[in-house]
Amino acid sequence: MKKQLIHFIRLVNFEFERMIKFLFGIIAIVIVSNLIGSIIVPLSYMSEARETMSLESLNVTQFLEMYPSFSISTVTNSLWIYGPLALGISGFLFYSIYIWYREWLGKNTFVYRLLMLPIPRIFIFFSKLFTVFIGIFSLLSIQYVMIRLFYFISPSLVSSDLYKQVDVSEVISSHRAFAFLFPESFGLFAGLYSIGLVFLLVLFTGILLERSFRITGFIYGIVYAVISLVLIVLPSFIPTIFKNQYILYPSEILLLIIAAAIIVSVVSIFLSKYLLEKKITV
Amino acid sequence: MKKYSKLLTFLTLSIIVLGFHGISMAFAESENRVLEFKTLEGDDVYLDDLIIRGFATGSTEIFDPSFSYRDRTFTYAKDQSLFKRLDEVEDPQINRIRERYRSFVRGKSSRGYFKETDDVIVYANSSNAVFPSYKDQTLDISVLNKADDSISDYTLELPIEESQVASLENVYINYPNVYFTVHSSMTLSVFSTNLNDATPSLSLEENLTDSIGTNIGLTYSYMYAESPNQRFLTIGKLENADTDLDSSDMVFNSSDIKPSHIYDYQTGKIIDLDLSTNDSLFIDVIVEDDLLFLMSEFEKTFTLQEIDTDGGLSEPTEITKETLPTLDNPSINNSDFSVIGIKDGRLYSRISAYPHGSTNSAIQVNDLESGELLYFGMIVPESLDVWVSTIYLND
Numbered sequence: 001m002k003k004q005l006i007h008f009i010r011l012v013n014f015e016f017e018r019m020i021k022f023l024f025g026i027i028a029i030v031i032v033s034n035l036i037g038s039i040i041v042p043l044s045y046m047s048e049a050r051e052t053m054s055l056e057s058l059n060v061t062q063f064l065e066m067y068p069s070f071s072i073s074t075v076t077n078s079l080w081i082y083g084p085l086a087l088g089i090s091g092f093l094f095y096s097i098y099i100w101y102r103e104w105l106g107k108n109t110f111v112y113r114l115l116m117l118p119i120p121r122i123f124i125f126f127s128k129l130f131t132v133f134i135g136i137f138s139l140l141s142i143q144y145v146m147i148r149l150f151y152f153i154s155p156s157l158v159s160s161d162l163y164k165q166v167d168v169s170e171v172i173s174s175h176r177a178f179a180f181l182f183p184e185s186f187g188l189f190a191g192l193y194s195i196g197l198v199f200l201l202v203l204f205t206g207i208l209l210e211r212s213f214r215i216t217g218f219i220y221g222i223v224y225a226v227i228s229l230v231l232i233v234l235p236s237f238i239p240t241i242f243k244n245q246y247i248l249y250p251s252e253i254l255l256l257i258i259a260a261a262i263i264v265s266v267v268s269i270f271l272s273k274y275l276l277e278k279k280i281t282v
Numbered sequence: 283m284k285k286y287s288k289l290l291t292f293l294t295l296s297i298i299v300l301g302f303h304g305i306s307m308a309f310a311e312s313e314n315r316v317l318e319f320k321t322l323e324g325d326d327v328y329l330d331d332l333i334i335r336g337f338a339t340g341s342t343e344i345f346d347p348s349f350s351y352r353d354r355t356f357t358y359a360k361d362q363s364l365f366k367r368l369d370e371v372e373d374p375q376i377n378r379i380r381e382r383y384r385s386f387v388r389g390k391s392s393r394g395y396f397k398e399t400d401d402v403i404v405y406a407n408s409s410n411a412v413f414p415s416y417k418d419q420t421l422d423i424s425v426l427n428k429a430d431d432s433i434s435d436y437t438l439e440l441p442i443e444e445s446q447v448a449s450l451e452n453v454y455i456n457y458p459n460v461y462f463t464v465h466s467s468m469t470l471s472v473f474s475t476n477l478n479d480a481t482p483s484l485s486l487e488e489n490l491t492d493s494i495g496t497n498i499g500l501t502y503s504y505m506y507a508e509s510p511n512q513r514f515l516t517i518g519k520l521e522n523a524d525t526d527l528d529s530s531d532m533v534f535n536s537s538d539i540k541p542s543h544i545y546d547y548q549t550g551k552i553i554d555l556d557l558s559t560n561d562s563l564f565i566d567v568i569v570e571d572d573l574l575f576l577m578s579e580f581e582k583t584f585t586l587q588e589i590d591t592d593g594g595l596s597e598p599t600e601i602t603k604e605t606l607p608t609l610d611n612p613s614i615n616n617s618d619f620s621v622i623g624i625k626d627g628r629l630y631s632r633i634s635a636y637p638h639g640s641t642n643s644a645i646q647v648n649d650l651e652s653g654e655l656l657y658f659g660m661i662v663p664e665s666l667d668v669w670v671s672t673i674y675l676n677d
Contacts, residue, residue: 009286016289023292138292141299169307182300184307187364243413244389251365 007119011127016134018102019095023135026091027142030084034146035153037080042157045070049162060161069164072150072171076178085177088139092132096200099128100207111280121276122269125208129200136196140181147171147178198261201268202228208272212279224271228264232257317349317356317661317668319645322607324657328647329354331625333374336643336670338661374674379403386426386433397455397511402427406460408450409437419448421462421484425477438475438484442466451500452515454547461487461547463500463515470498470517472545490517493552494543514574515545516567541567544574544589554593570624575650577621584619586629586650601653604646606635608664622673628656632673643670 049070053063068074075081103111114124147168155163172178183189206221213220235256239245248256317338319329334351338358348359352374359367371377371392379396380387383403394407402425409420423436440448442464451470452463458477462484463470472487491498497520518539544553544567555576557565562578567589569575574589578598585598603619622630633644644660661668 013286013289016292020288134289134292134296137296137300141296144299144303172303172307182303182307185360186304189304239413246387246391246412247389249384249388250368254365254368 004119004123007117008123008127011117011119011123012130012134015099015127015131019099019131019135022091022095023138026084026088026139029087030139030142031146033080033084034143034150037078038075038146038150038153039157041075041078041080042070042154045074046158046162049159060159064162070154070158070162071164071166072147072154072168073166073174075150075154076147076171076175082177085143085181088143092136092139095135096132096203097207099132100204100211104211115276115280122273125204125269125272125276129197129204132200133197144182194261198228198232198265198268201265201272205268205272205275208275208280212275228268231264232260235260315358315666317351317663317666319659320662321657321659322604322644324647324655324659326657326659328628328630328657329645329659331628331630331676332622332645333674333676334670335372335672336668338666338668372672375677383426386424390424395453395455397457399457401429402457404455404457404460406453406455406462408448411450419444419446421450423460423475423477423482425457434477436475436477436482438482440464440466440473441484441486454513454515455511456513456548463490468496470500472515472547488545488550488552490545490552495519498542499539512569513547513572514567514569515547516541516569517543517545541565541576544593546591551591553589553591555589556593566621568621568624568629573624575624579619584621586653599651599653601629601631601648602655604633604644604655604658606633606637606642606644606660608635608637608642608660623675624650625675627651630673630675632670633660634670640664641667641669643668 049063049067052058052067053060058066103109103114115121117124151168169184172182173184180192183192202225206225209221209224210217235248235253238253238256239247315338319326330353332351336349336351337347338349339347346358346360350357350359362370369380371380375398376387376392376394376396379398380392386403387405389412390405391407391411394405394411397404404426405422405424407422409415409422412422419440419442421438421440423438425434425436426432427434442448446466448464448466450462451465454461454463459474460477461472461474463472465471468491470490472490473484474487475482475484494517498517499520500515500517519542520539540557542555542557544555545551546553553574555567557576560578562580562585564579566577566579567574568577568586576587576589576595578585578587583600583602585600587598588596590596603617606617617633617635620632622632624630627650629648629650631646631648633646635642635644642660642664644658646655647657648655661670
């Protein structure tokens with residue numbers, strides 16, 4: 001058991017080392033873009049505020065009655081934050097697919113060596129899954145540190161009359177993306193990231209189906225993903241099917257959705273295990 | 283160990299940063315968010331009768347600022363279990379029935395009409411309340427016999443033409459009789475059925491439009507839904523000419539309608555209200571069991587008069603509108619007052635004040651006969667925006 005754990009950790013570390021350049025690249029974009037945004041957004045606000053006050057002959061009080069004050073939310077709601085965030089999400093989506101297909105790229109297909117390792121093959125599956133999650137959480141951590149850093153940069157560039165102090169928790173709770181990426185409670189955190197976990201499990205299984213059966217496998221993968229989705233959302237359609245919106249209590253619908261998600265996850269893991277052991281082609 | 287340094291670094295960073303975020307969010311929420319009633323005058327024992335739902339927002343916005351107040355305790359929705367929160371409905375009576383008789387309530391609209399007695403629980407609603415269908419002229423009744431847990435279901439056809447579209451406006455349950463107030467083709471009618479009949483069916487009790495006249499409608503309260511325990515139906519004349527009467531829904535905002543008649547479901551009597559000399563800002567009819575009261579609101583006071591079966595009014599009891607101490611200028615009381623209801627000879631009212639652009643909510647309790655102030659208190663802390671959405675009086 002201990003030996004297997006050591007093997008697993010080694011594999012995770014190996015996958016992480018392979019991901020590190022990609023991760024550093026995304027993190028660098030986030031840091032640079034956030035820093036630029038934390039400077040440009042307040043300077044731009046001050047410039048526009050001065051211009052408006054001059055053109056409309058307003059003093060600060062009159063200006064604040066007609067226009068919003070500056071707060072850290074102004075920075076976080078700008079494209080300098082949304083842009084790298086979107087890039088990070090799409091980047092990790094791409095990497096979740098690439099993390100498998102890279103094994104088959106090039107002349108010396110690396111997957112052959114991976115499959116020959118003296119470890120349960122399902123470890124390969126879990127190590128890739130774990131690596132993607134570590135990457136996502138690392139990126140989120142950097143983003144959170146940047147939000148805190150904004151409080152040291154932006155306020156010094158804005159006149160105190162025009163600056164509104166807003167707590168970090170409010171900046172996050174009121175942000176369209178951050179409210180989901182940094183949930184306010186552990187329950188919500190577990191719920192949201194479990195959805196991400198199920199998504200990755202189904203995606204990985206679909207990829208393994210394709211790698212096992214090629215073109216036919218691609219179709220199998222699509223069908224599997226569709227069936228998984230249908231199974232998970234089916235409980236919310238039961239009231240429509242039975243023509244009674246109250247046939248199930250809301251908590252029962254949620255429990256059924258959770259149960260369906262667990263079934264899909266377990267099936268994905270066992271199917272992936274079977275494909276890796278018996279069907280995967282090199 | 284060196285070869286694991288990058289992995290360990292990022293793992294540790296993630297755990298520390300996200301853990302710090304979780305702790306800081308928990309601290310931010312707990313800051314100054316404890317709600318309580320601050321007694322400004324009187325005895326807070328009258329708060330036992332209240333069930334309140336609302337929202338409390340402060341300088342730190344949280345995902346769900348909704349709260350409930352019951353048994354003298356404020357509880358934020360986010361502190362309740364998720365499953366309980368999902369299943370809870372606004373009406374405390376329906377909540378209680380849903381908790382105790384879960385399988386009976388299954389399949390029935392949570393916005394339906396429920397009535398519980400010692401022996402039975404009765405549910406009544408239009409059939410399309412559980413699933414909208416284009417034309418549905420049927421009404422559903424379900425009766426649970428508590429003694430043997432047997433359930434009797436009835437689907438009753440409305441005796442109206444098929445081409446007409448019917449809308450159920452109100453229900454009165456006086457088991458075994460059930461009364462339905464229905465609007466169809468600009469006509470407001472009351473139909474009834476007796477569930478002890480061999481084959482219960484709906485029969486016309488009263489065509490209110492023919493008896494009273496056109497341009498009538500029902501009022502609704504912002505604070506609580508019409509209960510099937512109410513024996514009397516308040517009908518008003520439409521005063522606002524701009525309001526379109528030609529709609530399928532005959533229930534209007536209280537400001538558009540002035541009460542003119544009261545229909546007694548039990549006796550079938552229509553009580554005329556002569557309010558020609560009433561020059562108040564706002565009029566409402568309040569029902570407590572078999573008693574009727576007319577509430578007339580003025581600038582600084584409101585009055586209560588008992589209505590007898592002939593429409594006669596008793597001497598008014600004058601009640602002063604209390605002023606919240608948080609108002610910028612207490613001499614100008616621009617707060618909103620609304621009557622919650624009457625219980626055991628006491629009148630409960632809600633006050634919403636808007637000092638400095640925020641919202642403060644308070645409760646005022648007065649003796650019905652003398653008008654004496656029994657309790658006046660507000661929800662604190664004042665730094666929070668406290669908005670009360672519904673208030674019920676405990677049974």
